[in-house]
Amino acid sequence: MRYTIRxxxxxxxxxxxxxxxxxxxCSSSGSGRKNAGGMxxxxxxxxxxxxTPDGRxxxxxxxxxxxxxxxxxKYCPNRADxxxxxxxxxxxxxxxxxxxxxxxxxxxxxxxxxxxxxxxEYTMERLVLTVKxxxxxxxxxxxxxxxxxxxxxxxxxEEAAKYVDRMSYNIELPSEKSLKLLAPQKTKxxxxxxxxxxxxKKQQYAEERKKGQYKGYFLPAGQTTQMIVGASPEADxxxxxxxxxxYRSMDMKRVYYSSYVPVVQxxxxxxxxxxxxxxxRLYQADWLLRFYGFSVEELVAEGENLSMEYDPKCAWALKxxxxxxxxxxxxxxxTLLRVPGIGAKNAYKILEARKYATLSFEDLTKMRVALKxxxxxxxxxxxxxxxxxxxQIRGFxxxxxxxxNAQQLDLFAQISSPQNAxxxxxxxx
Amino acid sequence: xxxxxxxxxxxxxxxxxxxxxxxxxxxxSKQTQLPLGERTLFIDTEPLRAEKAKNRLxxxxxxxxxxxxxxxxxxxxxxxxxxxxYFHTLTKEKRPIGKMLSNxxxxxxxxxxxxxxFEVHRFHGFxxxxxxxxxxxxxxxxxxxxxxxxxxxxxxxxxxxxxxxLHDTKRKKAAxxxxxxxxxxxxxDAEIMLSADENAWQALWKRYYAAVNIPSRERxxxxxxxxxxxxxxxxxxxxxxxxxx
Ligand code: SF4
Numbered sequence: 001m002r003y004t005i006r007x008x009x010x011x012x013x014x015x016x017x018x019x020x021x022x023x024x025x026c027s028s029s030g031s032g033r034k035n036a037g038g039m040x041x042x043x044x045x046x047x048x049x050x051x052t053p054d055g056r057x058x059x060x061x062x063x064x065x066x067x068x069x070x071x072x073x074k075y076c077p078n079r080a081d082x083x084x085x086x087x088x089x090x091x092x093x094x095x096x097x098x099x100x101x102x103x104x105x106x107x108x109x110x111x112x113x114x115x116x117x118x119x120x121e122y123t124m125e126r127l128v129l130t131v132k133x134x135x136x137x138x139x140x141x142x143x144x145x146x147x148x149x150x151x152x153x154x155x156x157x158e159e160a161a162k163y164v165d166r167m168s169y170n171i172e173l174p175s176e177k178s179l180k181l182l183a184p185q186k187t188k189x190x191x192x193x194x195x196x197x198x199x200x201k202k203q204q205y206a207e208e209r210k211k212g213q214y215k216g217y218f219l220p221a222g223q224t225t226q227m228i229v230g231a232s233p234e235a236d237x238x239x240x241x242x243x244x245x246x247y248r249s250m251d252m253k254r255v256y257y258s259s260y261v262p263v264v265q266x267x268x269x270x271x272x273x274x275x276x277x278x279x280x281r282l283y284q285a286d287w288l289l290r291f292y293g294f295s296v297e298e299l300v301a302e303g304e305n306l307s308m309e310y311d312p313k314c315a316w317a318l319k320x321x322x323x324x325x326x327x328x329x330x331x332x333x334x335t336l337l338r339v340p341g342i343g344a345k346n347a348y349k350i351l352e353a354r355k356y357a358t359l360s361f362e363d364l365t366k367m368r369v370a371l372k373x374x375x376x377x378x379x380x381x382x383x384x385x386x387x388x389x390x391x392q393i394r395g396f397x398x399x400x401x402x403x404x405n406a407q408q409l410d411l412f413a414q415i416s417s418p419q420n421a422x423x424x425x426x427x428x429x
Numbered sequence: 430x431x432x433x434x435x436x437x438x439x440x441x442x443x444x445x446x447x448x449x450x451x452x453x454x455x456x457x458s459k460q461t462q463l464p465l466g467e468r469t470l471f472i473d474t475e476p477l478r479a480e481k482a483k484n485r486l487x488x489x490x491x492x493x494x495x496x497x498x499x500x501x502x503x504x505x506x507x508x509x510x511x512x513x514x515y516f517h518t519l520t521k522e523k524r525p526i527g528k529m530l531s532n533x534x535x536x537x538x539x540x541x542x543x544x545x546x547f548e549v550h551r552f553h554g555f556x557x558x559x560x561x562x563x564x565x566x567x568x569x570x571x572x573x574x575x576x577x578x579x580x581x582x583x584x585x586x587x588x589x590x591x592x593x594x595l596h597d598t599k600r601k602k603a604a605x606x607x608x609x610x611x612x613x614x615x616x617x618d619a620e621i622m623l624s625a626d627e628n629a630w631q632a633l634w635k636r637y638y639a640a641v642n643i644p645s646r647e648r649x650x651x652x653x654x655x656x657x658x659x660x661x662x663x664x665x666x667x668x669x670x671x672x673x674x
Contacts, residue, residue, distance in 0.1 A: 007629060010636045010671070017640035041587045048655070049554040050666055052642040055651030059554075062641065100630050101637075103566065103588065104558045142587070352528035363531035 008093040015087040019067035019078055020113060022258065031143055031165040031221040038139025040102055040109070042165060042220070047108050060111035060145060061101055065089055065126055069115035073172075073183040074266050075231055078115050082264075088117065091130035095138045102142050109143025109165075110134070116149060124152030124160075131163045143221075150190035157194055158201055166221040166253070169194045171246075174239045178232030181268055195250050198223055202251075222253040229282060230260035230274025237302040240285055244296045247289065257282045277405070281306040288312055291344055292337045314340040314397050317377060318390070324377040325384055328364070329354050340397070341373030361385050372400045431455045431463060434472045438501065441509065442479035444472040449517055456513040459506070486516055490525040499542045504573040511541050545574045552576065553583050555660055558593065560630075562622040566593040569619070570663050577604040581611040594619065631665045638666035 031042030048057035066088035067078045077084055089097075094112065101107045112130060117123050127146060134140045144164040148157055161167060169191050173179045176188040198219065208214035225246065229239065239257075246252045259274035285306055288294040292313070299312050307315040317324065317340045326335050328350060336347040346369045353359060353367060361380040364371060376386030376393045387393045432448045434440035436458035447470070448454035455467070463469060486493050493516070500512040515538035519526055529535045558566035566588070570577075577597040581604040584593060595604040596616055603616040661667035 051656040054643045054646040055648030353530045356529045367530045
């Protein structure tokens with residue numbers, strides 16, 4: 001089985017990649033798609049194939065079908081009136097690229113998106129054509145994440161969902177007001193409606209599958225979305241409330257945050273980039289919502305931002321000192337998970353190890369449970385090893401935070417040169 | 430006392446039977462590392478005694494042979510001693526000990542096994558195949574641990590139509606999939622004829638790697654942490670970057 005080689009040129013590959021690269025989600029996890037003749041399967045845990053000098057993982061081939069846009073989102077370098085090189089690829093070029101990269105184990109699959117080229121309908125048709133070809137003509141069973149185009153026909157969206165593992169419609173900005181201002185052609189409805197429809201459809205197909213009326217897949221790895229933080233004035237409390245609502249009502253698998261980088265001069269946009277520490281804090285809080293049993297109301301008030309000084313769990317613990325210290329040998333899992341510095345992995349380790357022996361402070365060290373923060377909130381067999389009073393504890397926690405951040409200085413360095421950063425967010429919806 | 434065995438599983442088990450009552454026993458197959466001034470016993474592998482040791486260990490933990498296999502694959506210098514201490518603890522405790530992490534011998538063994546498993550996971554991503562003129566795929570690599578046959582099922586499941594060779598250049602052996610079965614074979618140097626398009630696809634991959642990076646956010650330490658430099662030799666994207674501009 002050999003196809004005529006349709007090899008994309010290096011030049012167009014470069015343009016279409018550079019226009020797509022600021023998209024933050026690269027996860028390839030969550031799909032157990034099986035090989036069914038041909039090439040590829042899903043890898044439930046996700047898999048990184050390489051790492052770029054910016055420290056990010058390459059899992060999926062992240063690329064645009066086209067960066068030629070008719071819209072004018074204020075923050076986007078691909079908007080219609082921007083002076084940037086334009087390029088498009090054909091569906092076959094993308095398919096061949098995926099097949100040959102996948103075969104060499106460069107990638108785990110495809111993350112395909114596009115600028116709005118000509119009109120939403122046409123763009124979505126091309127995207128669907130590409131993923132359909134990839135599955136049916138090229139017999140590819142690896143991971144596919146597709147970005148949906150708002151305003152395109154619902155039937156196109158439904159068809160796409162049968163071929164791909166994950167879809168995302170980006171919510172873009174945390175409020176309708178900001179959306180109106182900065183992405184005038186997109187409305188809250190145009191972004192939320194497809195998400196809702198997909199959630200409903202997914203349930204319908206699951207029902208039909210149970211009854212044996214539907215055999216194929218329908219979005220096995222669910223939906224994700226993304227928003228830009230710092231281009232508009234919403235506080236973390238508001239952003240996280242939106243996040244929580246998306247997890248609860250839309251069954252979102254992930255909400256991604258992307259800190260704003262100014263690439264475009266516009267009086268409506270801030271001229272300073274958002275610090276990456278803010279993005280980091282949002283992800284930490286997001287993590288607490290999903291895996292640690294916290295609700296947003298416990299973490300931050302609607303109009304407020306997260307603390308920069310402490311991570312969200314420490315900040316919460318400091319407000320709830322009456323709940324601590326907890327005894328490491330008796331506390332139930334839910335309580336262990338709420339101890340600052342104890343992550344899910346270590347919580348489980350402790351649960352297992354204490355079945356064999358009463359754990360002392362030393363034992364925890366031997367098990368390499370990090371205690372820098374935790375020691376102020378636990379007792380080990382009745383003994384407390386933390387600081388004497390709350391003021392001291394605050395001091396130690398702040399110091400711990402600083403030394404961690406110093407180690408990751410390059411992570412939080414402000415992005416100083418906008419022309420290098422070129423683009424804050426990309427060419428896609 | 431130092432117990433020197435031949436490096437095989439049966440050799441280890443025979444040595445284990447001889448050594449397990451000796452608190453200060455040191456087990457190794459690496460004669461270059463023999464400590465000076467210690468009494469040394471060279472163990473002759475005896476399949477029957479090995480079987481006896483194995484059955485004894487299985488009484489305490491039915492799954493312990495999987496741990497054994499993993500520990501012996503480790504590239505750590507003292508992995509055999511770690512395995513010995515682990516099974517020594519098992520015979521003392523007389524029940525599965527895998528979760529008994531506050532015991533230092535158990536912790537060391539679990540860490541050692543975790544490293545092997547982690548490297549398998551890493552190479553699911555870091556293996557790079559080249560397409561040869563015959564259409565078969567060839568991937569040379571130099572892992573820390575002896576894992577090439579552990580990687581094969583993963584690639585066989587996703588590329589069932591492509592024969593492939595996973596070549597551990599350090600241990601001079603390969604896991605080979607011929608389109609039907611996977612087998613292990615010794616392999617020193619492989620002579621490879623690349624397919625006509627191979628270089629062009631590698632060039633596109635390098636181009637992609639360069640284009641997807643965000644230079645203003647350089648975090649080299651993170652990159653090296655996730656993808657250690659010792660693995661770079663066989664990654665096309667870490668050879669000379671694409672030129673022009
Ligand atoms: S964000 Fe998307 S729709 Fe908006 S201008 Fe950029 S490419 Fe076009």
